[in-house]
Amino acid sequence: MTLKNRILLLFAVVALIPFLLSCYLSYRTINSILTTKLQSGIQSNLKQVTLSLENTLSNLNHASQQLAFEGSIGKQLEQLMIADQPYDRSYLTDQIKYQLNLIAFTNPNIGLSMYYFREDGTYLFETMGVKDSFDPEKLPIMASYYGITYFGPHISNDRFNDQYVLSALRKVDLPEREDAYVYIESGFKLTQSILDLDDVSKNTAHLILDNHGRVSYSELGDMFPENTTFPDSGHSAVAAATSGLTSDYYWYRQYSNQGWSVVSLVSKADYDQEKNRWMMQMFLLTVLFAAVSLAIGWLLWKMVYRPLSQFHREMKQMLDSNFDVVDANSRIPEFEMLLTQFGRMKSHIARLYSEVEIKEKRRADLEIEKLLYQINPHFLMNTLDTAHWLAVMNGQEEIDRLVTSLNKLLYYNLRKGGQSSTIREEMDSLRQYLILQQIRYNFQFDVRIHIDDELLNVSVPRFILQPLVENSLYHGLDDKGRIEVEVSRHNSRLEISIRDNGRGISEEKIKELLEQEQAERHRVGMGIGMNYVKRMLESYYEGHATLNVSSEPGKGTWIVIQLPIQCKGEELS
Known part of the structure; x- marks a missing residue:
């Protein structure tokens, strides 16, 4: 390795090794802090989302109980189904509507509600207009237990509402009609606020999984389509939260008491954004340190290596029979003295070389003349x-x-x-x-x-x-x-x-x-x-x-x- 390369390498090593060690320790510390902060924030947010969804489903359960056979409105529906007199039917109809309006007034988050008869696809006492495409069989199931089925976020069946809602379908158990059900939707404003709760990462996406780990709602339809099984659905509901990595996304999962779960998805790019920003800053500082060390090494090379290069050029010229003396101008007294002595030696060698050349030419001429x-x-x-x-x-x-x-x-x-x-x-x-x-x-x-x-x-x-x-x-x-x-x-x-x-x-x-x-x-x-x-x-x-x-x-x-x-x-x- 040449002296120039050794000088540059030495300064680069002396400047960069301590800095790189500091960067490594800082990276470990920053990575631990950022990872803990991000994970705790996502998990805390998942708990809030899960509690909010549980409260919404509890409200749906409470409201559907009042409309079921055991409730006051359910009993009036039974009486309406068996009444023969027009007056009695009119009276009972008014009472049921009054009760439904009262429930809607006391529960502002409740949206569309009605009685649905599955066999003939008809419905009664709907509080709002129903879309023609209404079919409970096509709604994404979120959980099902105790005779009630909860549907995950879906577009409302209210004719004048296209927002996402949660809904429930509960069997009424009327003696006269085995196919009678109560259908009720939550208010879309509450559901929308639940989905937008995440303030940890602007690019966090959510999945809602049913009791069997199937996707009932997805904000990433391309990567995780609805009605497909989530890649890691083997955990039981006993686990409070799980996490992992799949399809270029970090995921965090929170289970509910009813068995369904909520998953938060964060892309690797967003997850590593803070660390990448820090690493970019460290990289720029590394480049700066390297530039400074190389500049110092170059200055030292200029003081030491250039005079040596001048020595090399002088020797090469002498090997090529060029004995011209060059003025020594290295700005370093020791090198100037050596160059001056070397110039004197070149002059002396040039004189001796000239004398030998003249003598040899004369001798060759005499030998050729002799041969002639x-x-x-x-x-x-x-x-x-x-x-x-x-x-x-x-x-x-x-x-x-x-x-x-x-x-x-x-x-x-x-x-x-x-x-x-x-x-x-x-x-x-x-x-x-x-x-x-x-x-x-x-x-x-x-x-x-x-x-x-x-x-x-x-x-x-x-x-x-x-x-x-x-x-x-x-x-x-x-x-x-x-x-x-x-x-x-x-x-x-x-x-x-x-x-x-x-x-x-x-x-x-x-x-x-x-x-x-x-x-x-x-x-x-x-x-x-x-x-x-x-x-x-x-x-x-x-x-x-x-x-x-x-x-x-x-x-x-x-x-x-x-x-x-x-x-x-x-x-x-």
């Missing part, structure tokens, strides 16, 4: 001896041809005038050399030269083609041998290719020819081999030229030279 004049005298002697025997055997024409080519070749190789030449001059010298070799040996070989005219004036080092062609002649070329010399241009570089179809050269022999200065000079005609060409290219082009030799036994050798294009006398287009 190391011509093997055996070559001249053998060639002159060949000229002698040709003169005896063939006459003056062959002698003239031999001597002329020899003179041109010696003139080019031994002339004074530096190391530079052109492709044109190199090719002329090569052709004279090939004439001498074809006359000297008793086998024929084909030499094909391909060169673009625009490359004839390109400047190259003197005496680089002949040693490479000479290598092809002396390493495996025999009758019907072929040597191809091609000079071409590839982008901005000059490529010289010499290919033969001889026996080939092994990798060890190629390495020996390129690296050993005195390798088998007695066998080579001019005495200067590929090692000379390699060293000449390195000295002349300073590393910008390449010499590649590849060979395959039985198929020949391929030598490729790539040089930067330099024209003599004019620019190459």
